[in-house]
Amino acid sequence: KAGVTQTPRYLIKTRGQQVTLSCSPISGHRSVSWYQQTPGQGLQFLFEYFSETQRNKGNFPGRFSGRQFSNSRSEMNVSTLELGDSALYLCASSTPTSGPSGEQFFGPGTRLTVL
Amino acid sequence: TQLLEQSPQFLSIQEGENLTVYCNSSSVFSSLQWYRQEPGEGPVLLVTVVTGGEVKKLKRLTFQFGDARKDSSLHITAAQPGDTGLYLCAGTRWLTDSWGKLQFGAGTQVVVTP
Numbered sequence: 001k002a003g004v005t006q007t008p009r010y011l012i013k014t015r016g017q018q019v020t021l022s023c024s025p026i027s028g029h030r031s032v033s034w035y036q037q038t039p040g041q042g043l044q045f046l047f048e049y050f051s052e053t054q055r056n057k058g059n060f061p062g063r064f065s066g067r068q069f070s071n072s073r074s075e076m077n078v079s080t081l082e083l084g085d086s087a088l089y090l091c092a093s094s095t096p097t098s099g100p101s102g103e104q105f106f107g108p109g110t111r112l113t114v115l
Numbered sequence: 116t117q118l119l120e121q122s123p124q125f126l127s128i129q130e131g132e133n134l135t136v137y138c139n140s141s142s143v144f145s146s147l148q149w150y151r152q153e154p155g156e157g158p159v160l161l162v163t164v165v166t167g168g169e170v171k172k173l174k175r176l177t178f179q180f181g182d183a184r185k186d187s188s189l190h191i192t193a194a195q196p197g198d199t200g201l202y203l204c205a206g207t208r209w210l211t212d213s214w215g216k217l218q219f220g221a222g223t224q225v226v227v228t229p
Contacts, residue, residue, distance in 0.1 A: 044219075
């Protein structure tokens with residue numbers, strides 16, 4: 001079974017630009033979550049989508065948005081980029097289980113550098 | 116402030132030594148997961164613990180979930196250079212977080228030298 005794929009793997013943008021990152025979950029997984037990882041803050045939850053609906057949102061400004069398509073693929077968008085948005089953006093997919101485990105499987109991430 | 120406090124932040128040991136990483140919180144968690152992450156890659160799931168007091172063994176790795184479901188530990192026996200990486204604990208809080216939202220610890224960087 002193919003894992004979670006993220007594209008692109010690397011991006012360089014300048015301040016003020018916008019960026020769109022893509023994530024394809026494991027086949028059959030309907031939940032996609034996004035995280036931002038930085039050296040100072042570690043892994044921080046951005047948002048979670050399930051069946052095309054945003055179920056949870058983390059504590060990030062409105063410049064960060066996302067969506068999920070009917071095939072469970074997801075995109076996240078960051079508008080008006082700031083230097084502090086430089087980070088590794090990770091996507092994780094999961095599937096409902098009958099118990100509380102909710103294991104998440106991560107993609108390799110997109111490394112975004114804002115100059 | 117992270118809900119999950121990991122200690123130590125950094126561990127450097129020789130091949131063959133044992134090590135333990137701790138993950139503590141004041142919150143109750145439905146489950147806790149341990150991941151290992153290598154530079155430039157996404158975290159790879161090692162194990163999920165669900166039941167208070169649960170102990171899981173995967174070869175040289177032993178994972179424990181506290182009785183009150185507020186803490187966990189990872190013990191590696193006879194560490195090898197291939198165990199080098201960033202170890203992250205993560206979990207979903209009981210009655211607060213959906214299973215799609217993980218709270219992460221800051222991580223423990225483990226370096227095993229030959």
